[in-house]
Amino acid sequence: MRGLRLIRRRVELGVPRYCFHVRKISPRMKEHARAMRHEPTRSEGRMWCWLRNRRFAGQKFRRQVPIGRYIVDFYCAQLKIAIELDGRHHSMAGMDEYDDFRTLYLRKRGIYVLRIPNELLIRDSLMVEEMISATINLRAQSQPPHPPSAPSPPKAGEKGSQGETCVLAGESFSPPHD
Numbered sequence: 001m002r003g004l005r006l007i008r009r010r011v012e013l014g015v016p017r018y019c020f021h022v023r024k025i026s027p028r029m030k031e032h033a034r035a036m037r038h039e040p041t042r043s044e045g046r047m048w049c050w051l052r053n054r055r056f057a058g059q060k061f062r063r064q065v066p067i068g069r070y071i072v073d074f075y076c077a078q079l080k081i082a083i084e085l086d087g088r089h090h091s092m093a094g095m096d097e098y099d100d101f102r103t104l105y106l107r108k109r110g111i112y113v114l115r116i117p118n119e120l121l122i123r124d125s126l127m128v129e130e131m132i133s134a135t136i137n138l139r140a141q142s143q144p145p146h147p148p149s150a151p152s153p154p155k156a157g158e159k160g161s162q163g164e165t166c167v168l169a170g171e172s173f174s175p176p177h178d
Contacts, residue, residue: 029066036064036071043085043118044073050129051083057136067111070102079139080111083132087118112139 040048044063051061051074065075067082074083086099103113114135121128 025066029069029071033064033066033071041085041087041118043087043121046121046125047074047083047085047116050132057133059136067109068105070105072106072113075111076136079136079143080109081135081139082106082111082113084113084115085118085121086115 040063048063050056051063054060059076059079061074061076061083063074065072065082067075072082073085075081084099099115103115106113112135114131116128116131
């Protein structure tokens with residue numbers, strides 16, 4: 001009942017419906033993610049060297065990103081890809097079930113989870129590179145293109161599409177006449 005009242009109140013205030021599911025990340029979760037960024041494992045450091053500054057296929061990745069109640073190792077928001085590096089602790093009893101719940105949670109939110117064992121990253125980094133490239137290409141093809149944006153209004157010194165001149169960097173340019 002409380003949830004329904006909250007939704008009605010948000011509608012009255014004019015909050016768009018797509019904002020209803022967004023939950024605030026707790027300060028404790030943010031602090032934990034920040035601490036994990038400052039102390040990466042050797043495998044995370046190696047992977048971050050590949051992914052940082054749009055080095056890998058021109059895609060922006062962030063590391064140790066809180067999503068809901070989980071923190072993913074690397075995340076590309078544009079393509080909704082989470083890359084998880086699985087160390088030895090993932091082979092312990094009960095971790096398979098935990099990883100399955102976590103993957104299901106992320107997939108319900110439209111996020112593709114790519115799990116890479118640390119041993120594979122160390123032994124065969126070319127295969128890991130191919131796995132990430134294939135995932136990026138697959139997700140890039142499945143993402144709908146952005147709709148074209150409306151043209152910007154003319155700036156000071158410019159004329160509209162019927163106008164003859166446009167001033168850019170102190171020089172006048174004329175569009176070709178038909």
